[in-house]
């Protein structure tokens with residue numbers, strides 16, 4: 001993957017590597033914290049920047065992505081930034097139309113209906129050509145962040161993207177997509193393989209552009225049971241981590257990878273042995289049992305119920321304290337169990353970040 005050479009070189013020196021050390025299970029002075037959807041509509045400045053513009057046009061503007069990524073960092077002492085983009089840029093790169101409809105969410109006007117529809121997808125995707133705008137956004141943001149914190153790149157997982165491509169948008173049951181798994185297992189595996197190939201190139205391109213960590217979102221893992229997850233999601237998640245790491249090793253690069261399979265508590269043991277350094281957790285898992293079940297093999301990330309941010313600030317602090325005690329301060333990255341919602345109070349997000357830093361500093365001093 002080629003990128004604009006003079007933009008890539010001479011990135012500012014990283015000043016706060018707490019997040020990267022925690023991802024590798026190393027000692028830190030405090031527990032690092034960031035929030036999924038930290039660049040989002042709960043911030044008035046985000047709503048203002050996004051106003052009147054198409055969502056995917058915004059995604060295609062490196063300057064807009066950079067600005068939206070930096071906004072939460074100006075307000076809160078987050079220990080990491082995540083590039084503003086979307087998981088659905090990958091189906092777009094494969095030739096599908098995706099629109100963001102206000103009040104409805106992502107919409108595919110022409111979803112995949114039957115296995116024949118796979119012929120509509122691009123077979124050899126030129127990732128640089130189709131997704132180069134994301135790489136540009138990452139390189140620009142890595143410069144503009146001035147080394148304050150590491151920049152996380154991300155992708156949707158193959159199953160989650162397949163679910164959107166067949167369902168045509170969000171759904172309660174994902175029964176159209178699951179129908180494929182039961183009725184067209186061969187075609188399902190073919191689609192999942194196609195997605196995996198694009199995702200591997202996409203993640204490698206993000207690292208080449210300047211991403212310092214990578215998160216794979218399997219947001220719809222929970223709709224699969226343990227049997228289907230083992231068959232249709234886990235092998236591809238593993239394949240992605242192995243292929244990305246093998247390639248990065250060739251150039252001596254070490255980029256921590258996070259897997260977030262939402263509601264897939266049944267797969268926790270498997271996920272902790274899938275070549276990812278970090279397993280992200282939703283709020284339905286108890287921190288102590290997550291530690292026991294992953295047996296110190298990985299770092300953990302999560303998992304406060306986002307709705308706990310509706311609590312008064314002193315209550316947020318108590319909830320955070322219990323959570324940090326449950327996970328312990330080593331090999332732990334604090335986060336929410338899913339993204340922030342648009343109606344959340346930025347002040348309470350600040351209280352969350354502060355509580356993580358404050359409680360964890362005290363706990364680490366006592367060790």
Ligand SMILES: Cc1c2[nH]c(c1CCC(=O)O)Cc1[nH]c(c(CCC(=O)O)c1C)Cc1[nH]c(c(CCC(=O)O)c1C)Cc1[nH]c(c(C)c1CCC(=O)O)C2
Nearest residue numbers: 036037038039040082083084085086087105106217219339
């Ligand atoms: C499932 C999924 C999507 N996109 C994403 C996921 C995986 C995470 C998860 O499980 O939530 C990933 C995503 N989407 C966005 C980010 C940016 C980085 C960050 O976390 O701050 C990330 C990491 C921006 C966004 N992506 C979207 C927004 C909100 C819409 C806007 O800005 O206009 C943002 C900030 C839109 C989006 N994009 C998607 C949905 C379901 C929606 C919400 C639609 C709605 O609520 O109307 C698909």
